[in-house]
Amino acid sequence: MGHRDWIVDQLDEIGVEAQILLEPEARDSAPAMAAAAVWVQAMDPQGVIAFVASDHHVPDHEAFRQAVRDSADAARAGQIVTLGIKPTEPSSAYGYIRSAGRGLSAVEAFQEKPDALMAASYIEAGYLWNSGNFIVSATGLLDELVRLAPAVESAVRLAVPTVSAGSIEILGPSFSSAPRISIDYAVMEKTGLASVLEVEFAWSDLGAWDAIHASGEGGTGQHIFEDAEGCLVRAGDGVLVAAMGVRNLAIIAEADAILVCDLARAQDVKRVVERIRAVSPQHLDFARSRPEALGDGAKRFANWLRLNALPLWSTVGQSEDGGFAEALSLDGRTLSMSRRARVQARQIYVYAQAGALGWSGPWRRILSAGLEKLYADYLRDDGLCRAVLTAESAPLDDTAMLYDQSFVLFALATARRVGLDDPTLEARALSIRNAITANALANGAFREAGEHPYQSNAHMHLFEAALAWEEAGGDAGWADLADRIAKLAMTVFIDPQGGFLREFFDAAWAPAPGDEGRLVEPGHQFEWAWLLARYARLRGRDDAFQAARRLYENGRRGVTERPVVALDALNDDMTVRSNRARLWPQTEWLKAALILGEVATERDRVALMEDAAAAQRAIWMYLTPQGLWRDKQLPGGGFIDEPAPASSFYHIMAAFSQLCDTAKARGLANVAVTGLR
Structure with missing residues (x-):
């Protein structure tokens, strides 16, 4: 629910109307996807959903849309399709998929994020990056949840309102009783319906500051560089960042907190986050004014x-x-x-x-x-x-x-x-x-x-x-x-x-x-x-x-x-x-x-x-x-x-x-x- 205003502002900025389902609290991807599936099934029992994470960067928009269209045909036939990205380099930032063949094929195995050595062996063996995008029919996903994760499906179905509240729906309290579990653990690693479509377009999940820097679109705010190269700067309103004599740094300056890190260590920021959670949790997110109850x-x-x-x-x-x-x-x-x-x-x-x-x-x-x-x-x-x-x-x-x-x-x-x-x-x-x-x-x-x-x-x-x-x-x-x-x-x-x-x-x-x-x-x-x-x-x-x-x-x-x-x-x-x-x-x-x-x-x-x-x-x-x-x-x-x-x-x-x-x-x-x- 804390993202409501940002979502509405961004939709308004690009002139798009959308149906928004708000979680009372985060319960990982399986309950969130179940809620969307329940809502779509009520609107259209034959409906097919493309589940796409909000932080992915895909420069080739048409290639992405075509991949979704190709996957939708398989989804209507009962498959749960994920997009597998052809890797450009070994990376420990992503999970991997072993497919049964090229193009659209069955998934043989999902692999967790590896270390650098194992990532290189995965690349050598022809594995694909797991994009975390899924295309599946609403009814097909719910049927698999009933079979493989029934506690998720039952709690979420009770949480989806039947009285329309317009373009923004708030899920009911039973959503908070759904198991906190990812779709990978709840369904994808157990189902016999998993397929992967190999795609070759450029992709990043923007999971760390190095990935945001690599996108070429991550810098914002005022900054001055003097003999500084390869740096990413994100400065909040009213903040000016000056950098001199440094290389390959991420400098993230907000009104109440500043992060400076080597871009090569961007994946390690989570260690800092855990320390902040213990000593100063109010700095983990932007301050938001709560609407009057x-x-x-x-x-x-x-x-x-x-x-x-x-x-x-x-x-x-x-x-x-x-x-x-x-x-x-x-x-x-x-x-x-x-x-x-x-x-x-x-x-x-x-x-x-x-x-x-x-x-x-x-x-x-x-x-x-x-x-x-x-x-x-x-x-x-x-x-x-x-x-x-x-x-x-x-x-x-x-x-x-x-x-x-x-x-x-x-x-x-x-x-x-x-x-x-x-x-x-x-x-x-x-x-x-x-x-x-x-x-x-x-x-x-x-x-x-x-x-x-x-x-x-x-x-x-x-x-x-x-x-x-x-x-x-x-x-x-x-x-x-x-x-x-x-x-x-x-x-x-x-x-x-x-x-x-x-x-x-x-x-x-x-x-x-x-x-x-x-x-x-x-x-x-x-x-x-x-x-x-x-x-x-x-x-x-x-x-x-x-x-x-x-x-x-x-x-x-x-x-x-x-x-x-x-x-x-x-x-x-x-x-x-x-x-x-x-x-x-x-x-x-x-x-x-x-x-x-x-x-x-x-x-x-x-x-x-x-x-x-x-x-x-x-x-x-x-x-x-x-x-x-x-x-x-x-x-x-x-x-x-x-x-x-x-x-x-x-x-x-x-x-x-x-x-x-x-x-x-x-x-x-x-x-x-x-x-x-």
């Missing part, structure tokens, strides 16, 4: 809400008449703007939930004032909610949006759940629900007002409201409504082949024509995954849980690695439509990873909890110390300079609430956050 971030999250965000948005962000601000400037000033009903309802939820989580602020007063404002100015005479007020609280848009009714229902349910003394809560909610369901379409869906009448998003929030009322003790109609929307999600909104959720539809509830019908929002994949996982738990519905998992996997395809954020939008072929990244998808990613992690198997839970930690770190990119936030991150990592929208607080509070629920349900190690006390 889930538990540490959760504690900081709780303090930020309790001390900064909740006080700010209930004072500066709420007027004396109970109305909540639409947005605050990043220096904490109220802005004169029209006010949407959904913001009023969302802020009511925020403070009701803050009370439920133990916040000691005056949440009951805030909540009561917010509801009074909602009733007086946002609700129409028919009990439905108008869309927008002016800054002075006069009606501006009387449209009864399904989206807005859903948030009013959600706010009322949360107020009911926290025991607010308001006898009108349920009656108001039933009035709105009855008005909505009376206008259901033939397939049970609901039409939204505005330019997108057939959409999944408004249904998502109605689903959330129905579940909230069911959990708050509402009548059976709420469970019926939740069942109806869950069915719509799994039969209409979610693509049956791809498992991803679409946003817009035509009147027949087929994908809308053009680009609108192709829109896939990673944030909504996560949000629906969270809701369907909750629903699956309430109903004991495995089909809903499986749908949630597929949604999560598709949402994860919209997460980038530089920076690690969930993007705004993809197309239905999973190509990027918008590479901006708003705040709210990060919160939905956190919620979905947490709730799926609660019920995941061991091998998936590790990946999901690491995802949750990554999502929480992504959220922190947006939050400011004052209790505000930025909303829109640009591809370069900067943010659009604009006020903090109040509507984001709903997403932030819901994410923190799920974090508390998961910590309580799973007893997560090092996650002690239980609320806002």
